[in-house]
Amino acid sequence: MNTVQDQSPITPLAIWALILGIASLVFCCLPLAIPAIICGHLARSRIEQTPAAASGRGMAMAGLIMGYVSVVALILACILGIITAMTIPAIIKMWSDTPRNECRGNSGQCQVAITNQQGGGL
Amino acid sequence: MTEGKVDVKFGEWIQQGWELYKANIGVWIVASLLAIVISVATLxxxxxxxxAGxxxxxxxxxxRKEPKPQMGDVFxxxxxxxxxxxxxxxxxxxMLAISVVxxxxxxxxxxxxxxxxVLHTALMFGLFLIVDKKMEFWPASMLSLNVVKPNFFPFLGLLVVAMLIGHVGAIACGIGVIVxxxxxxCILAVAYRNVFGVQAAA
Known part of the structure; x- marks a missing residue:
């Protein structure tokens, strides 16, 4: 039985795709994710063209997946950031307006009470 | 391939697994460090x-194949x-879906x-079948399940012992797991080879 695969050398593009993919996830960096995706695609096409001369399909696919995961994660982080940036000022404004509104409400109630008192006195 | 009753030899398999580890301890520690760091770094x-490496x-x-594996072979x-x-x-x-329960x-x-x-025990040979017999993940999972099912409790015992040994390093702030x-x-590899035998050379 032979568990060891005798293979052609791993294409450097596949190794680069893997390294850049890992780095893009670790550093959450778009400029690393895009090269990882490009290297992954190039490595895969090179392996498909010359399967006898180049291997590393798994590494290329790993680089591709991590590159895409990084891009999606960064897009989601951007959307979340924009939503947060839009909602937080409104929430702060609402909180800061709350005591003022309460004060206005209380003043109104006092005014009504005074009016009623004066009306009753007469 | 064995799908009937299997004689689970706890002592013998653990001893053989330990010997395999001891003879290549340096390679194992570096390979394990690489595997854990890369796994954690990539979420x-x-x-x-x-x-699988x-x-x-x-x-x-x-x-007992030559050349012996080197630390880079984890890739x-x-x-x-x-x-x-x-x-x-x-x-x-x-597992995540089940954890909602x-x-x-x-x-x-x-x-x-x-x-x-139960799931960990049923799937204990899944990754070994993927690597050794180059099976797809689902048939490998099902084959592992079919082999473990008639011998569930002996294999459960073996897995528990292997996992206890494997995770005892977690006591040292988790770093010991690398060792x-x-x-x-190694213990599970010895068990796998004893249960499934050696595949004929292609």
Whole structure:
């Protein structure tokens, strides 16, 4: 039985795709994710063209997946950031307006009470 | 391939696994460090291929093949990237879905623990089959389940012992797992080779 695969050398593009993919996830960096995706695609096409001369399909696919995961994660982080940036000022404004509104409400109630008192006195 | 009753030889397999580990301790520690660091750094995406790399190394040692595996051979797991990735992804998602049950008070956590142990035992040879017989992840999972089913409790005992040994390093702030995890892989590799036998050379 032979568990060891005798293979052609791993294409450097596949190794680069893997390294850049890992780095893009670790550093959450778009400029690393895009090269990882490009290297992954190039490595895969090179392996498909010359399967006898180049291997590393798994590494290329790993680089591709991590590159895409990084891009999606960064897009989601951007959307979340924009939503947060839009909602937080409104929430702060609402909180800061709350005591003022309460004060206005209380003043109104006092005014009504005074009016009623004066009306009753007469 | 064995799908009937199997004689689980605890002492013998653990002894052989330990010998395999002891003879190549330096290679195992570095390979395990690489596997754990890369798995954690990639949020678990590369856990499958990195574990497949460790399994590949253990099987080469069990089969006494030359040349002996080197620390860089942990990256051989990428030859089985898709199937090992899917194996971890699919079963991970299933476990995550099951863990929702833990929200049920009292019984929920207990149910999740029991199901988790049963699943781990049933799938204990899944990754070995993917690496050794180059099977796809689902048939490998089902074959592992079929072999473990008639011998569930002996295999459960073996897995518990292997996992206890493998995770005892976690006591040292988790760092010790780097040293002890390969012991569990070696024990399970010896068990796998005894249960499934040696495949005829292609």
């Amino acid at each position: 678990g995406i590369l856990s499958g291929p990195m574990m 460790l399994v590949w190394m253990a099987l080469v040692l069990v089969d 051989k797991g990428f030859d089985y990237f898709l199937q090992s990735f899917l194996f971890f992804l699919v079963w991970g998602v299933i 833990s929200l049920i008070p009292c019984v929920g956590t207990l149910v999740v623990i029991v199901v988790s142990i 002890t995890m390969p012991i569990a892989v």
